[in-house]
Amino acid sequence: MDSILSVQHVTKSYTGHVALDDVSLEVPRGSVYGLLGPNGAGKTTLIRVINRITLADKGLVMLDGKEITVDDIFHIGYMPEERGLYKKMRVGEQAIFFARLKGLDKRDAEKRLRHWFERLGISDWWGRKVEDLSKGMAQKVQFISTVLHEPKLLIFDEPFSGFDPINANLLKEEILGLRDRGATIIFSTHNMASVEEICDHITLINKSRNILSGSVEEIRRAAGGNTFEITHRASHEAFAEAVGKLANVIGESRGVVGGYTATKINIPRNEDIREVVARLNDRCELRAMQEMMPSMNDIFIRAVNGTLK
Amino acid sequence: MxxxxxxxxxxxxxxxxxxxFIVTTLLMPLFMIGMMVAPSLMMLYGGSEQKQVVVIDKSGIVAERMVSSEEVVFSAQNNLTKEEACQIYNTESGVFGILYINEDVKQSGNVQFITNSSSSLMLEELIQSQLKNIIEREKLKERYNIDNLDQMLADVATPIVLNTFENNGTGNEDEMESTSAGINYILGIVLGMLLYMVIIIYGQMVLTSVVEEKSSRVIDVMVTSCSPFQLMMGKILGIATVALTQIAIWAVLVIAASKFLIPALFSADVAATSDMMLQGVIGTLGDTGYITMLFAYLAMFILGGFLLYASLYAAAGSAVDSVQDGQQFNTIIMMPIILAMIVMMSVFNDPNSPIAFWASMIPFTSPIVMIARIPFGIPTWEIIVSLAVLYFSFVLTTWLSAKIYRIGIFMHGKRPSWSELGRWIKMK
Incomplete structure (x- = not known):
């Protein structure tokens, strides 16, 4: 795997508690990488370590195979969770200031900004003071400031907090668009719906440790563990009898449109799925069979509770 | 860069x-012009009304010789007793006071001044010096039998003008620079006060700016966009630019006003006095080339002094979490300035004493002490070394404050160990 960023055995402790305990992860180039975890798990600390806003007690952060330097940091795009804008400045001037600080020249910055402002529908905020903006509005401005210089690595801390569903959707589209243009995006969140929709890879941090890492699809499949929903003509009892010891029936059946019944089963790994299918097909007039992938929300809760196998 | x-x-x-900013920039010159005009206005209109003093002279030598002036009129009532006079010339009479002179005043020198309201230092001095003069002359006449004493004294009266020059080896007074301690003294104090004010007003601004930025999350964005040194240097120079702009506007407005506005509004007398205050200093100093150089040096020292102290404020701001905490550093930062003011006073006695020399080399005191020394004429190498030390210290302190700033952010919620501090200091 070609990873753009690699975090290796990072440990960071504050007075009285450990914020990150031996955390390692690899961020594949060109991916959207989600850092998940409950509040206080250490997501923001990890981001601050990656950014070198704070230093790890132990461990390394590598960018493109070399230890990350302050100069690298100056070129990445970073959006902190609490919005970092000068309150007394006007929106447009402020955006130009940050853009020039990131190395764009004034005319180029203004051109790009006008484009982005139009795109996010905030052109008429150009001359307003930041202190007059709502949280979501300020966040849009901050988002533009973060991505304007087209960095190859973008880090967002809780980018969706403070947004209504419409704007959250808009932001998702923009994040995917940035990925399609070649950027790698790391963001932290506890909004699981956004994870399923846009993340390629995730790391789940709980109580300062990395408890789950990998591609979203693999994680969901692994957590799914051979659970299927089968639609058939038989009654719940008849179906259970037909399945016998080949699989475990989960919960009650439910009726579905067209007089069919839907029942969930879990097939132990040592059993052959084809045998189960053949048997059910004989006895229950099998109509459909679908693998049940758990939602990231389920996985999140199960992983945090420690019930994920 | x-x-x-x-x-x-x-x-x-x-x-x-x-x-x-706009309001203070425009209001301050009004205040300053007021300060310039006020003394002359006071002299013209505000001067307290003529005081009437009744003189009861039992010695018979004083009363007729007391000289009345604009401030005070003496009237002799030698026939009254002290008690009678006190009854007649009481508070309601409008008389300021009663000067009672004993018969034996020549021997004892004791005189009583009984006033209806609180006396003034100026009046007391005036009466004292007149009496001293009168009685001493009377004694001279009596004991040495000199009849035309007044005439003789008038004949020998000589005002002395002391012209002070700096020795340049030639002895030619046209070539030597004149050095007047009096003007230097005033110039030194005025500039010292100016620097002190600039540091207090704008230095605070640096501290507030640093603390405010730390308490908002803008800091996260800034730290990931530029180095702390760039941030600190930018803040200090930015506020210095604000200060320079404001002072320049003030200077232009005040000079313009004293040239055009004051003559138009007030009578020629007032205009002349306030104009004199401005011109007086420049006029006494000598030729224009010398003045230009002098003011160039002074400007460099004031700017350097401000920058150094601003960087100290930046360091203080970096070390604390709130503006209130920062105020505590105020006293400590101000200490060297006050010390420098004290040393400056001694400079006027001896501009080349070791203490004056060293205080004008140490950057914390050099701006003020050097400002006071330069008009006396000191070797150029001293000025250059002092300036170099001053500006180097400014950069060093800014660097240090950037380190403190960075460590403050790293530290966020944690007491660092010594090894960690070491790592942070080494970090870019």
Whole structure:
């Protein structure tokens, strides 16, 4: 795997508690990488370590195979969770200031900004003071400031907090668009719906440790563990009898449109799925069979509770 | 450099656009012009009304010789007793006081001054010196039998003008620079006070700016966009630019007003006095080339002094979490300035004493002490070394404050161990 960023055995402790305990992860180039975890798990600390806003007690952060330097940091795009804008400045001037600080020249910055402002529908905020903006509005401005210089690595801390569903959707589209243009995006969140929709890879941090890492699809499949929903003509009892010891029936059946019944089963790994299918097909007039992938929300809760196998 | 420039420009624009900046920039000159005009106005109109003093002279030598002036009129009532006079010339009479002179005043020198309201130092001195003069002359006449004493004294009266020059080896007074301690003294104090005020007003601004930025999350964005040194340097220079702009506007407005506005509004007398205050200093100093050089040095020292102290304020701001905490550093930062003011006083006695020399080399005191020494004429190498030390210290302190700033952010919620501190200091 070609990873753009690699975090290796990072440990960071504050007075009285450990914020990150031996955390390692690899961020594949060109991916959207989600850092998940409950509040206080250490997501923001990890981001601050990656950014070198704070230093790890132990461990390394590598960018493109070399230890990350302050100069690298100056070129990445970073959006902190609490919005970092000068309150007394006007929106447009402020955006130009940050853009020039990131190395764009004034005319180029203004051109790009006008484009982005139009795109996010905030052109008429150009001359307003930041202190007059709502949280979501300020966040849009901050988002533009973060991505304007087209960095190859973008880090967002809780980018969706403070947004209504419409704007959250808009932001998702923009994040995917940035990925399609070649950027790698790391963001932290506890909004699981956004994870399923846009993340390629995730790391789940709980109580300062990395408890789950990998591609979203693999994680969901692994957590799914051979659970299927089968639609058939038989009654719940008849179906259970037909399945016998080949699989475990989960919960009650439910009726579905067209007089069919839907029942969930879990097939132990040592059993052959084809045998189960053949048997059910004989006895229950099998109509459909679908693998049940758990939602990231389920996985999140199960992983945090420690019930994920 | 470009990033520093951007930060300077941002700091400047944010401050220069504030309403409070515009208001103070325009109001301050009014206040300063008022200060310039007030003394002359007071001299013209405000001078307290003529005081009437009744003189009861039992010795018979004093009363007729007391000289009345604009401030005070003496009238002799030698026939009254002290008690009678006190009854007649009481508080309601409008008389300021009663001067009672004993018969034996020549021997004892004791005189009583009984006033209806509190006396003034000026009046007391006036009476004292007149009496001393009268009685001493009377004694001279009596004991040495000199009849035309007044005439003789008038004949020998000689005002002395002391012209002070700096020795340049030629002895030619046209070539030597004149050095007047009096003007230097005033110039030194005025500039010292100016620097002190500039440091207090704008130094605070640096501290507030640093603390405010730390308490908002802008810091996260800034730290990931530029180095702390660039940030600190940008802030200090930005506020210095604000200060320079404001002072320049003030200077232009005050000079313009004293040239055009004051003559138009007030009578020629007032205009002349206030103009004299401005011109007087420049006029006494000598030729224009010398003045230009002198003021160039002074400007460099004031700027350097401000920058150094501003960087100290930046360091203080970096070390604390709130503006209130920062105020505590105020006293400590101000200490060297006050010390420098004290040393400056001694400079006027001996501009080349070891203490004056060293205080004008140590950067914390050099701006003020050197400002006071330069008009006396000191070797150029001393000025250059002092300036170099001053500006180097400014950069060093700014660097240090950037380190403190960075460590403050790293430290966030944690007490660092010594090894960690070491790592942070080494970090870029």
């Amino acid at each position: 470009k990033k520093i420039y951007l930060i300077v420009a941002r700091e400047f624009m944010e401050r220069a656009r504030k309403k409070s």
